[in-house]
Amino acid sequence: MPNGLRRFSLPFYLLTGVFSAGTLADVKVKIDLSEAEHHYAQVGISLPETKQKSIDLKLPTWRTGRYEILNLANGIREFSLADQKLQWHKIDKDTWRITGDLSDGVTVNYQVYANQLGFRTRHVDDSHAFIDASGVVMYTDETRDDKYIVQLKVPKKWRSVSGLKKGRNKHQFIAPDYDVLIDSPIETGINEFHQFEVDGRDYELVIWGKGNYDSKKMVADLKALVAQGSSIWSDYPFERYVFMVHATSGARGATEHLNSTIIQRSRFSFAERKDYLGFIGTAAHEFVHTWNVKQYRPEGLVPYNYQGENYSNLLWLSEGSTSYLQNQLLMRGDIMTAKEWLNNLAKRINGYLHKPGRESQTVAEASFDKWISEGGDYGRNHSVNIYSEGFLVSWVLDFDILSKTNLSQSYRNVHDILYKEYSIPKTFNDQDMLNILERVTGEDYQDWWQQNIDGYAKPDFDKLLSKAGLEINYGKGNKKKAWSGISTKPHANGLIITSVEKGSPAWQAGLTTDDIIIAIDGLRVADKDLKKRLKNFKPKQKIDVTFFRRDALNTKTVKLGETPAEQLKINAIKEASEQQKAFFKAWTGLELPRVSK
Structure with a gap:
């Protein structure tokens, strides 16, 4: 790929001046979020000098905490080199090989499309950016143990928060090596921010997005939560810890990190007690990970291989x-x-x-x-x-x-x-x-x-x-009700089967996923849930289920089984x-x- 085809102007990516305290061994990263509304991040990386004639610059193919190949390099475009005398070519889906005289170091520039909120890897919009370095910052095997200095360029009024050590300004962060960088995400943007102290350790809560949460209660319960680490472990592996919360319109989930966690929940799933227990339970889960996974990991997971699967039979x-x-x-x-x-x-x-x-x-x-x-x-x-x-x-x-x-x-x-x-x-x-x-x-x-x-x-x-x-x-009398083994959801033509329990009456009758149930015993299914319709039948009773499969009409007879009429309780x-x-x-x-x- 000819370097001349790359359109980035060099002055914007020159990293001198911003990083005046670095050494030759430091890796300097600048992330510009000026085009946040289009989900773009412009990244510049300055690598130290080397006597090697070539280096391989890589972006991980997965991120810590999610044991799944994500192919993160799919968002990288417009890769270029500041020194036009150097050459580069891509040797696999997430590796860029740079060749030439590297004795003066290497500065690379590229664009990242960051619109993967649910993956918790990278997301940029006009209100914030969530940056997990695994989806944004490249590394080389030779610089994996070097210090990384990350400078953000963000809109005014944005606040930047990370478990990383803070640098020379409020939008600069320092990691002692790439492994710490990749395990210490950055949240920057318009957000709500709280600080508190428990047993001499500092904690921060940063919330992006509006929702029905009560941040005062969140802080109070997080204080109670973090104090309980000593009920399991002999001490704490950190002095400062950050809880990052995204109140979103759909993304859900959470990921543990070395000195922080990111928790994503639908913006209106905080107020009710069951919803709030889901949130605080997730916070507790990720906090436990601060020890279990981030301090001790099974064989096969140390050190992380960011370019491929890391196998262990102890992930349970x-x-x-x-x-x-x-x-x-x-x-x-x-x-x-x-x-x-x-x-x-x-x-x-x-x-x-x-x-x-x-x-x-x-x-x-x-x-x-x-x-x-x-x-x-x-x-x-x-x-x-x-x-x-x-x-x-x-x-x-x-x-x-x-x-x-x-x-x-x-x-x-x-x-x-x-x-x-x-x-x-x-x-x-x-x-x-x-x-x-x-x-x-x-x-x-x-x-x-x-x-x-x-x-x-x-x-x-x-x-x-x-x-x-x-x-x-199972309640008084241990009563039974009819059971088919089918789970469904509404469909334009009836109820589409989403699962059939192996060995259940429906399984034995030959029903399967994606069958569209339209009638039972010759009468149209109008209910939104099959369970409601089955209340009209008794265990061991036979019913004729009419359904579409591959657009063809079918009917099968199901001999209903039985299951407790009430939910299991302890x-x-x-x-x-x-x-x-x-x-x-x-x-x-x-x-x-x-x-x-």
């Missing part, structure tokens, strides 16, 4: 255990009640019981295959999830440790050992975990591991809950023993709820 511990431990912080911080916790646990148990994939894939296999995991109907029927099933095996393991140590040790102790003895650059593997478990309990965990991690876990929920004075309840038993009460307290930090008369 990195993610599922984090989901489990987040509630420990919420309960011990008096943010989540025991009743709310049990409602959450009941939903998880019910989801597990209706996931046939638990008999097709182990959590170890799901961890290794996370890079190619499928969701939706296939995922439920043939796979498990490192988050949900990882949560459940973490719970089973916690109860086993509590039982074997007479409540003196728990899964929390295991994670503190991982933090104290296996922090990066060290890693841990299955055998290390087995050694830690034997050390904590005095017993061999080979069989347990083979059954629950490398095998298909089959938790006895009744037995587990009984230890803590709890029981599963309640305290009426006369719990002192031992059961003590178990519940050791588990949650809370008193066992009283049974209402």
Whole structure:
């Protein structure tokens, strides 16, 4: 590609002057957001001198916290070199090779199209920019350990916030190396900003977007949350931490980072209690990651290979255990009640019981295959999830440790050992975990591991809950209702099937996803939900389901099964023993709820 075809003017990208305190080994980055309304960021990178005759400049193909190839280089255009005597060509989808006399260093310029809000990689508009360096800033293997100085050029009145060390002005940030840069996103724009201190550590909350949130309550609960880290770990790995919140019109999700987190929620999903628990639960999840993943990671994830998949069969511990431990912080911080916790646990148990994939894939296999995991109907029927099933095996393991140590040790102790003895650059593997478990309990965990991690876990929920004075309840009389195994959503012509549970009545009858149900027993389906229509039938009753498949009309007979008429609930038993009460307290930090008369 001829350099002459690149249209950027050099003076705009000259990085001298802005970075007066740097050394020759520093990598200097300028990100200009003058065309924010078009989602453009103009990037200039100055690399130090080298005796090499060529260097490979790369953009990661994935970002930390999301084990999925994202092909981030798809937003890079107009790549050019400041020195016209140098040459460059692209050697693969995310690598630019620069050749020539590099003894004076190299300055490169390129444009980034930043409109990936939901991916949490890069998003620029006229109100803000969210910059995860993995989708914006290139690196070389030779400069990965060098200091990176990032200077932003932003509209007036924009505020820039990051977990990175601040530079010589309010829009400059410094990272000791590329790995820290890539794990410390920057939020800049028109935003709401709060600062607070807990136990001598500084915290910041920055909120972009309007919504029905109560920022004062958010700050109060975040204060209570962050104080609970000591209930699991022996100390904190940071002096300053930033909570970034996006109140959006659709993007949802969150990502952990080294010294911060980004949380995205629909702008009107904060006010109701269930919605707020979703937010503060996510904040707790990402905060747990500050230790679990950001301080200690399984073998295969250290160091990160940004250009390809990083495999581990212990991702269930990195993610599922984090989901489990987040509630420990919420309960011990008096943010989540025991009743709310049990409602959450009941939903998880019910989801597990209706996931046939638990008999097709182990959590170890799901961890290794996370890079190619499928969701939706296939995922439920043939796979498990490192988050949900990882949560459940973490719970089973916690109860086993509590039982074997007479409540003196728990899964929390295991994670503190991982933090104290296996922090990066060290890693841990299955055998290390087995050694830690034997050390904590005095017993061999080979069989347990083979059954629950490398095998298909089959938790006895009744037995587990009984230890803590709890029981599963489906309401008075344990009534049953008709069940088909079908999930649907409205369609212009009826109800389109979104999933069919493997082994269910509908599965056995031959119904599948994307079939469009138009009638049952010859009468048109007018309801928005099939469950409402099924209330007219009884278990074991046969119904004729008429549907379109590939635009052709079909009819199949389904013999309905049965399922509990009421949702699964977890309640305290009426006369719990002192031992059961003590178990519940050791588990949650809370008193066992009283049974209402």
